[in-house]
Amino acid sequence: MAIKRRVDESAGRAAVREWAGTTQGQGKIARPVLAMAVRYLLEELASRAEGNSVEVRIPPFGVTQCIAGPRHTRGTPPNVVEMPAELWLCLATGRTSWADALQTGQLHASGLRADLSAHLPLIEYA
Secondary structure (H helix, E strand, C coil): CCCCCCCCHHHHHHHHHHHHHHCCCCCCCCHHHHHHHHHHHHHHHHHHCCCCCEEEEECCCEEEEECCCCCCCCCCCCCEEECCHHHHHHHHCCCCCHHHHHHHCCCEEECCCCCCHHHCCCCCCC
16 A cells, blocks of 8 residues: 655655755755655655554654554554664665664664665665
8 A cells, every 4th residue: 555645756856856965065954855855755765665564763854664564553663763864864865875874873773674774775866
């Protein structure tokens, strides 16, 4: 079953492009643009890796569930991935690998299904 998108795809891609430009030394990104880029890529992950067994948290901007497997309904999920927005955008766009992100200490992944490396990157922006 396809997820219901809340972020317009063209606006989401534009936000990711703008973020990609700012990381190339072209200024600082506005918080609403950063939020849209994060949410768009979370929705993209959920649509490509449908399921409810892993919860991906990018505080304070968004959260999604993905990866097929046992559904979580109450309490703390057994499979959780959490990281800052900048790291999420770097992973989702291929600027950082899963292994490198784990080494930073900013990526927290717990549970048997919490490895998202097979699903990343979502978009290539070198």
